[in-house]
Amino acid sequence: MRGIEKSFGATRALKGVDLSVNPGEILALVGENGAGKSTLMKVLSGAHSPDSGTLLLDGEPYTPTNPLHARESGVAMIYQELSLAPHLSTMENILLGIEPANKGLVKWKEMKRLASEALATVGLESVDPETPVSNLSIAQQQLVEIARAVALDSRVLVLDEPTSSLTAQDIQKLFDLVRSLSAKGIAIIYISHFLEEVQALSDHFTVLRDGESVGGGITAEARNEEIIELMVGRNVDNLYPRNEHVHGSVKLEVENVCGFAKSGSSSFQLHEGEVFGVAGLVGAGRTELLESIFGLEPVAQGTVKVGAYSGMKTPALSWGQSVGMVSEDRKTQGLALGLSIADNITLPKLDGLGPGRLVMPAKQRAVCDPWVEKIPIKCQSAAQATSDLSGGNQQKVAIARLLHADVDILLLDEPTRGIDVGSKAQIYRLIDSLARGDESQGRKPKAILVVSSYLPELLGVCDRIAVMCRGVLSEPRPVNEWNEHQLMAAAIGEN
Amino acid sequence: MSISAFNKLFSSSGSKTWINIAARFLALVIVFMFFAIFVEDGKFYTLRNLENIVRQSSVYATAALGMTFVIIAAGIDLSVGSIIALAVVVVAWSLNIQVDGPAGEMVYLVHQYPFMTPIAACLLAIGASTAVGLLNGAIIVRLRMVPFIVTLGSMGIIRGLAKGIASERDIYPPEETWIGGLMDPTLTNQAKSWMIFPAGVWILIVCIAVASFILKYTRFGRHVYAVGSNEETARLCGVPVGRTKLIVYGLTGFFCALAGFMQFSYIGGVGQPTTGVMYELFVIAAVIIGGASFSGGEGSILGTIIGALIITILYMGGQQMGWPKWVQEMVIGGIIILAVAVDRLRHRKLV
Numbered sequence: 001m002r003g004i005e006k007s008f009g010a011t012r013a014l015k016g017v018d019l020s021v022n023p024g025e026i027l028a029l030v031g032e033n034g035a036g037k038s039t040l041m042k043v044l045s046g047a048h049s050p051d052s053g054t055l056l057l058d059g060e061p062y063t064p065t066n067p068l069h070a071r072e073s074g075v076a077m078i079y080q081e082l083s084l085a086p087h088l089s090t091m092e093n094i095l096l097g098i099e100p101a102n103k104g105l106v107k108w109k110e111m112k113r114l115a116s117e118a119l120a121t122v123g124l125e126s127v128d129p130e131t132p133v134s135n136l137s138i139a140q141q142q143l144v145e146i147a148r149a150v151a152l153d154s155r156v157l158v159l160d161e162p163t164s165s166l167t168a169q170d171i172q173k174l175f176d177l178v179r180s181l182s183a184k185g186i187a188i189i190y191i192s193h194f195l196e197e198v199q200a201l202s203d204h205f206t207v208l209r210d211g212e213s214v215g216g217g218i219t220a221e222a223r224n225e226e227i228i229e230l231m232v233g234r235n236v237d238n239l240y241p242r243n244e245h246v247h248g249s250v251k252l253e254v255e256n257v258c259g260f261a262k263s264g265s266s267s268f269q270l271h272e273g274e275v276f277g278v279a280g281l282v283g284a285g286r287t288e289l290l291e292s293i294f295g296l297e298p299v300a301q302g303t304v305k306v307g308a309y310s311g312m313k314t315p316a317l318s319w320g321q322s323v324g325m326v327s328e329d330r331k332t333q334g335l336a337l338g339l340s341i342a343d344n345i346t347l348p349k350l351d352g353l354g355p356g357r358l359v360m361p362a363k364q365r366a367v368c369d370p371w372v373e374k375i376p377i378k379c380q381s382a383a384q385a386t387s388d389l390s391g392g393n394q395q396k397v398a399i400a401r402l403l404h405a406d407v408d409i410l411l412l413d414e415p416t417r418g419i420d421v422g423s424k425a426q427i428y429r430l431i432d433s434l435a436r437g438d439e440s441q442g443r444k445p446k447a448i449l450v451v452s453s454y455l456p457e458l459l460g461v462c463d464r465i466a467v468m469c470r471g472v473l474s475e476p477r478p479v480n481e482w483n484e485h486q487l488m489a490a491a492i493g494e495n
Numbered sequence: 496m497s498i499s500a501f502n503k504l505f506s507s508s509g510s511k512t513w514i515n516i517a518a519r520f521l522a523l524v525i526v527f528m529f530f531a532i533f534v535e536d537g538k539f540y541t542l543r544n545l546e547n548i549v550r551q552s553s554v555y556a557t558a559a560l561g562m563t564f565v566i567i568a569a570g571i572d573l574s575v576g577s578i579i580a581l582a583v584v585v586v587a588w589s590l591n592i593q594v595d596g597p598a599g600e601m602v603y604l605v606h607q608y609p610f611m612t613p614i615a616a617c618l619l620a621i622g623a624s625t626a627v628g629l630l631n632g633a634i635i636v637r638l639r640m641v642p643f644i645v646t647l648g649s650m651g652i653i654r655g656l657a658k659g660i661a662s663e664r665d666i667y668p669p670e671e672t673w674i675g676g677l678m679d680p681t682l683t684n685q686a687k688s689w690m691i692f693p694a695g696v697w698i699l700i701v702c703i704a705v706a707s708f709i710l711k712y713t714r715f716g717r718h719v720y721a722v723g724s725n726e727e728t729a730r731l732c733g734v735p736v737g738r739t740k741l742i743v744y745g746l747t748g749f750f751c752a753l754a755g756f757m758q759f760s761y762i763g764g765v766g767q768p769t770t771g772v773m774y775e776l777f778v779i780a781a782v783i784i785g786g787a788s789f790s791g792g793e794g795s796i797l798g799t800i801i802g803a804l805i806i807t808i809l810y811m812g813g814q815q816m817g818w819p820k821w822v823q824e825m826v827i828g829g830i831i832i833l834a835v836a837v838d839r840l841r842h843r844k845l846v
Contacts, residue, residue: 045731068733083731085724087792088717096721097732101714108712148732 014039014050015211021187021204023155026178028198028219029191031208031231037191040208041160045077046070057156068097076149078159080283084133084141091115091129094148118151119144122177139170146177150186157181158189161283163197175201193281193492195224207231224494225485232455232484240460241432247463248272251409251447252293252323256302259285259292264471265302270409273445275435276476277458279487280468286451287328289468290411293449294318294325306409319348324402326395328413328451334398337387341379342368344386344397349405371400375430392423399430410434410448416457428461435463455484469493515786519801522784526805530812539815543683549692550678552807553699554579554761556800557754558774559781560706561628561747563799565642566782567710568743569723569791570635573646575751576774577653578627580767582620582755584657587766589616590668603669613672621752627653628748632741650775658768666766675764678757695757702753707796719743723791780831781806788838806830 014036021027031037042048044055046064055062057073064070070077084093091111092099100110115129122143133141142162149157159178163171178201182188192198198205199219206216207230215230252270262285270276280286291297293304295313303310306321318325327333335344342364346353353367354360361383368382377396379389386397395415402410412431416424437445452458458465459479466476467490474490530539538544558575565572590612596602605612627649634645668675677695681687690697710716718739721729730736755771762770785802787794809830813823 066733067731071733077731079731083725083728085721085728085792087724088720092717092721096729097734099714099717104713104715106712106714106717 014043016053017208017211017213019189019206019213021156021189023185023187024182025204026182026188026190026202028202028205029189029208030193030195030198030205030227035208035231036211037208038160039211041077041079041158041191044070044075044156044158071098071152071154074153074155076152076154076157078142078145078149078157078162080161084144086132086134088133089130090119090127090133090136090144093133093144094118094129094151096148098152114151115147118147121150121181122147123173139166139173142166142170142174143177146181150181154186156187156189158191160191161193163192163194171197195227195492195494198227199224224489228485228488228494232488240457241429242460243432243436245273245275245432245435245463246445247274248445251307252449253305254289254293254302255305257289257292257299257304258301258471259288259297260300261285261288261297262471264468264473266468266473267302268466268473268476270447270449272408272447273435273437274464275431275448275450275462277462277465277479278449278451278468278473279455279458279465280451280453280491282453284468284491285471286468287413288471289473290325290413290449290451294323294411296325319405319407322406322408323411324348324405324407324409325411326398326402326413326415328417330391330394330398335386335394337385337394339386340383341372341377341386341389341397342382345371345382345400345404348401367404368400371403375400375403375426390420390423392419392426395419395423395427399427403434408444408446410446411451412449413451414453415450416452416454424457428457431461455487458487459484467491516795516797516801519784519786519798519805523801523805523808526808526812530808530816534812534815539812543680544811544815546680546682548804548807548811549696550680550757550761551811552803553678553693553696554754554757555774555777555781555806556803557699557702557757558747558751559778559785559799559803560702560796561743561750562778562782563706563785563787563794563796564710564719564743564746566779566787566789567723567791567794568719568740569726569789570642570740570743571646571779571789572628572631572642572744572747573775573779574627574631574650574653575747575754575778576771577650577657578624578748578751579755579758579771579774580657580769581627581653581660582624582752583759583762583770584661584666584766584768585620585623586616586674586756586759587666587668587764588660589619590670590672590674591666591766605668605670605672609670609672613674617674617752617756620755621749624752624755625745625748627656628751629741629745631748632744635744636737636740654768661766661768663768665768668764668766671764674756675760678760695760698753698757702750703796703800706750710796715739715742720792723793725792776831777803777806777810777827780827780834783831783838784834789835 017036017040029037039048043050046066046069062073064073064075085096094115095111100107100114112129119125119127119129124140124143124147127136127140133144136144162174166174178188178190190202202219204216205219205222205227207214207227209231249272250269251272255267257266258264264285266289268276278286278289288297292299295315295318304313306323309321331337345368346364350359353363365382372379372382375396377393377400379393386394389397399415416427431448434446435448437443450458450462459482462479464476464478465482465487467474467487469491470493558579562572562575590605592604593601594604594607631646631649634640635642678693679687681690681693710719718729718734721734722736722739726736758770781802782794782799784805785794785798787798806827809827810823813826
């Protein structure tokens with residue numbers, strides 16, 4: 001096998017990626033969130049076809065038309081999110097789509113035999129192929145996915161962050177397995193954020209940034225700092241207003257908090273007039289932390305204290321305690337896109353919009369107009385449907401909702417994800433002015449928590465930053481004691 | 496048939512399913528005992544009544560076979576009642592076709608070919624019903640629409656079609672045929688008692704075996720479970736998701752045609768375009784009570800059959816208790832909500 005080479009023209013996500021891997025070699029593919037790794041995966045698996053560029057497999061042109069074709073060609077994927085059918089047995093999951101059959105009739109004995117072989121290859125001899133996969137542990141399920149890949153004599157195996165939900169012990173076992181597969185001559189592409197894993201496992205590495213391959217080499221010869229340099233490699237532009245924020249009393253106190261979804265622990269204090277940043281990679285547990293604080297997810301351990309209150313929380317209680325949240329996914333969670341701007345803004349606080357408990361549309365719009373003007377939200381009127389707006393303006397609607405509810409504590413999860421630079425700048429200015437408050441208009445300074453994967457943004461707007469890595473939040477440090485490299489290093493556990 | 500072979504044929508994933516079936520069987524026994532005790536003079540467990548229960552439940556159960564496939568694949572089909580009516584009307588319409596006779600006068604086709612005409616009528620009804628089922632599936636797959644909406648719409652369209660074919664009247668065929676006799680009582684009728692069950696019930700029994708076999712032993716059957724369990728995974732693994740869904744709705748149409756023949760016989764061999772109203776409710780209820788989940792990936796043919804029996808016993812038992820119709824309707828509605836509530840609770844425990 002000569003390996004895969006590919007390059008793409010000027011596409012949105014991939015601006016020209018070159019990558020090659022030889023049989024028996026482990027190639028690490030590293031890059032920040034949004035660098036184009038998942039798009040690359042989709043091209044490889046046949047879900048997307050490249051606009052230009054060529055893929056070669058064993059020196060032959062390889063153009064996968066669909067996932068089955070890719071599998072049959074010998075290219076198998078292990079996705080970051082587990083992709084098993086929970087109701088089916090282990091053997092059916094392993095051989096899903098490629099069941100041994102005679103004229104449509106499944107050959108169960110053959111299936112059991114093939115599945116047992118595949119399970120033995122991944123070190124799961126002890127698992128009965130007929131067990132429903134939902135009875136297996138997460139680590140075992142991960143191995144079943146790999147068994148699915150090896151059941152078809154794959155020549156190229158792509159693993160996308162396979163360790164994000166595994167314990168240290170299971171990770172070690174996985175590494176041993178990956179090494180033994182590569183020793184059998186399978187070419188392996190290992191996608192990861194964690195440089196320790198890259199160092200421990202890979203022979204070569206390639207760094208992806210903004211849809212381009214920006215460098216690579218032999219892992220053993222590269223220092224971590226060099227790889228981080230390649231991953232970050234951009235200048236902080238002058239988007240960010242820098243004004244003095246006066247910190248007041250503690251508004252929110254988080255002590256040893258951990259939700260049920262992930263293990264870990266987080267502690268910090270958020271002050272009036274402070275912008276506090278939480279850095280970290282997607283999946284590190286940042287969103288879960290915010291949801292625990294806001295009452296969307298139950299708190300498994302530790303306490304969340306808002307003012308003097310530390311009891312049970314629900315989102316409705318949180319709004320009542322003057323805590324508001326902008327969720328990371330505005331399309332499915334943050335906004336009711338079919339409703340008008342005014343409806344979205346006034347949703348948490350419909351009081352005082354009409355006589356008694358009635359809600360008068362005209363009054364609703366009148367209340368929203370000042371926000372639309374001040375932020376500003378680009379639209380025809382507050383009666384317009386939110387779905388008509390651009391992503392940036394939708395995000396501003398989500399934030400305006402917190403301003404209408406006049407909350408003291410703002411929890412912002414990825415407030416600028418997927419929006420244009422102009423809107424970003426407006427949101428940064430807004431965050432700054434909210435933290436400063438305005439004495440003349442009687443507006444008190446707000447306490448603001450920002451979660452972001454975009455490091456320059458955190459360094460630009462925050463007063464203090466803490467880094468989340470595998471569920472554990474680091475000690476917060478003032479922003480001038482951080483730089484991008486240190487943040488990235490902490491996020492990928494390089495301390 | 497040995498217990499283990501029986502188990503293998505009817506269970507989807509081993510002993511857990513088997514326990515689920517046993518629990519449902521227990522529920523069936525309890526419901527039956529309730530009416531057996533409370534209906535006056537032991538009328539409920541007379542031979543005639545038991546036979547009626549089997550005859551009535553066969554219509555629901557046959558249509559519910561197709562619905563089981565649909566619901567396992569995480570879909571829904573609200574148009575089954577209308578498809579049954581379409582089959583009933585197409586059969587009656589075909590039996591009423593007139594042609595030029597030897598002496599130049601109009602004669603009924605069925606008089607000229609008394610054997611072939613009913614068979615042709617059945618094939619025509621099966622063709623029409625399967626076609627509308629496939630059309631449902633094609634719209635759902637091709638236009639990526641929600642099955643609920645598509646079949647809600649087709650429920651009206653197909654009902655209208657049935658009424659149009661029948662010119663909004665009941666069609667009375669000129670001659671009694673074997674189709675009309677499919678559900679004739681057997682145990683209470685000396686001449687036919689050698690059959691034990693009416694012919695329609697035998698058809699159902701064959702269908703149960705075939706449907707169970709398809710679900711358990713064919714790639715298609717396993718793909719139905721995979722699509723319902725995790726559609727995205729199925730797609731990533733190369734399962735033909737669209738084709739699987741299409742066939743599943745086609746199967747519902749096919750089984751509704753068979754249910755239509757039984758209904759045709761049960762209502763006295765009349766092509767009644769207004770028959771089968773609200774049947775979608777009974778059929779879906781049978782499948783859900785039988786252990787399938789609206790979120791897909793679960794369900795079994797045997798469970799569905801037990802579900803159909805439970806629904807029928809509730810319905811007929813209620814009549815014999817002298818409950819007014821409005822009470823019966825409320826009880827059935829309540830049972831459906833209860834079954835879904837149990838389904839939700841079960842899933843919360845799993846998660």
